[in-house]
Every structure is written in structure tokens, then in C-alpha cells.
Amino acid sequence: MASRGVTPGDGYGGYRAQLVETLRRKGIRDLAVLRAVAETPRHLFVPESVRHRAYEDSALPIGGGQTISQPFVQARYLEVLALTGREKALEVGTGSGYQTALLSQLAGTVFSVERLPHLAQQARQVLEATGCRNVTVLVGDGTLGWRAFAPYDAILVAAASPSVPAPLVEQLAEGGRLVIPLGDRQAQVLTLVQRTTRGVEQSAIGDVRFVPLIGEFGFRE
Numbered sequence: 001m002a003s004r005g006v007t008p009g010d011g012y013g014g015y016r017a018q019l020v021e022t023l024r025r026k027g028i029r030d031l032a033v034l035r036a037v038a039e040t041p042r043h044l045f046v047p048e049s050v051r052h053r054a055y056e057d058s059a060l061p062i063g064g065g066q067t068i069s070q071p072f073v074q075a076r077y078l079e080v081l082a083l084t085g086r087e088k089a090l091e092v093g094t095g096s097g098y099q100t101a102l103l104s105q106l107a108g109t110v111f112s113v114e115r116l117p118h119l120a121q122q123a124r125q126v127l128e129a130t131g132c133r134n135v136t137v138l139v140g141d142g143t144l145g146w147r148a149f150a151p152y153d154a155i156l157v158a159a160a161s162p163s164v165p166a167p168l169v170e171q172l173a174e175g176g177r178l179v180i181p182l183g184d185r186q187a188q189v190l191t192l193v194q195r196t197t198r199g200v201e202q203s204a205i206g207d208v209r210f211v212p213l214i215g216e217f218g219f220r221e
């Protein structure tokens with residue numbers, strides 16, 4: 001697990017503490033996840049125009065029709081992945097890079113794929129500025145995974161898909177966990193996919209609403 005953090009005294013510590021309290025109240029129990037939220041400067045990952053809302057427990061626009069997801073849902077993803085700090089993780093849908101930053105504190109190495117080059121570039125810059133050294137941001141169709149670095153112990157898909165993209169299941173290590181919102185463009189169920197010696201098992205976590213995963217094994221543009 002890499003260590004990084006916020007600039008002490010950046011003026012947002014109280015807001016982060018309130019957000020952590022909100023997440024705890026809503027049922028997030030994993031202390032490592034709560035610590036990552038407490039130490040990650042969400043305000044640096046959102047556009048200036050919504051910076052004053054950075055520590056609300058809500059999704060916010062990040063440009064290009066995309067959103068940074070609700071912190072509660074992001075924390076839930078990470079809790080469900082049950083990371084130990086040693087995993088090689090793949091994230092599909094870097095977006096602002098905020099969840100990548102959380103993931104980088106909970107896993108050993110993170111590869112994150114974003115299809116929109118300008119978002120990938122922005123995320124790279126903020127991740128670097130905030131000291132996330134164990135992260136590589138790639139541009140491409142994440143429904144194909146990223147074969148060069150496979151297999152992955154954990155895969156986090158941050159956009160809605162009609163089904164689990166086959167390449168992601170193939171690139172999931174045995175014993176690995178994959179979390180993905182499955183459904184149509186309007187509504188989805190956050191789903192845990194586990195690859196075990198018995199095969200692939202799926203379980204539902206809860207209802208969510210995400211922007212679509214656009215790609216060969218997702219939705220069409």
C-alpha cells in the first residue's frame with residue numbers, strides 16, 4: 001500500500017472529516033477505505049466551477065458529459081473489492097482520477113483505462129500532483145481490459161455495462177474480484193463477479209446509476 005495524502009492545512013480537512021462521517025453513517029465500515037477518503041483531496045479532482053461542492057456526497061459533472069461518482073458509491077465499490085494493499089488492480093473509466101487515487105491507497109499497483117484522452121491527461125496530472133506513484137493511466141477501450149499487465153487481482157468498472165465484458169473476466173486472476181454496474185442505460189445493479197476454482201460467480205450489491213461504458217464489449221456510442 002502506497003502512502004500519500006493531502007497537503008496538511010489545505011483548508012478542506014474539516015469537509016473531508018464530515019464526508020467520512022457521512023459515509024460511516026450510511027454504512028461504510030472498512031477503515032482503510034474511510035482513511036483513504038479522509039486523505040484524498042477530492043476538491044483537486046473536480047472542475048473549479050463545482051469545487052465548492054467537492055465534499056458533498058453527490059456525483060458532480062467533470063466535463064465531456066461525464067461525472068465523478070457519488071463518494072458513497074465509490075467507497076462501496078472499494079469495500080466490496082476487499083483489498084489488502086498488495087493487489088494489482090485494473091480500473092476501467094478513470095474519469096477525474098479521484099477513485100483511482102482512493103484505489104491507489106488500497107492496492108499495490110493500479111492500471112486505469114479511460115477512453116477520453118483529455119480526461120486521462122487531466123487525471124494523470126492531478127494524480128501526479130497528489131503523489132499517486134503506483135498508478136498508470138492508459139487511453140483506450142477498457143472493455144478490452146489491458147492484456148499486457150493481466151491478470152488482475154481486482155477490477156473496478158466505473159461505467160454501466162449491459163453485461164460483464166468477456167476480456168475482463170479472462171483477465172481476472174483466480175480468486176480475483178471484479179465490481180461492475182450491470183443493466184441498461186437508465187438503471188443498473190452494482191454486481192460483484194468472483195473468479196473461483198468453481199468458475200465465475202455473481203452477486204448483487206445494490207441499485208446504482210452510471211454513465212454508459214462505451215466500447216466493443218459495452219454499449220455503442
Ligand code: SAM
Pocket residue numbers: 062066067068069092093094095096097098099100113114115116119140141142143158159210211212213214215216218
Ligand atoms: N470513478 C471516476 C471518478 O472518480 O471520477 C468516474 C468515472 S465516470 C462515472 C465513467 C468514466 O468511464 C468516464 O470518464 C467515461 O469516459 C469512461 N468510459 C466509458 N466507457 C469507457 C471505456 N470503454 N473504456 C474506458 N473508459 C470508459
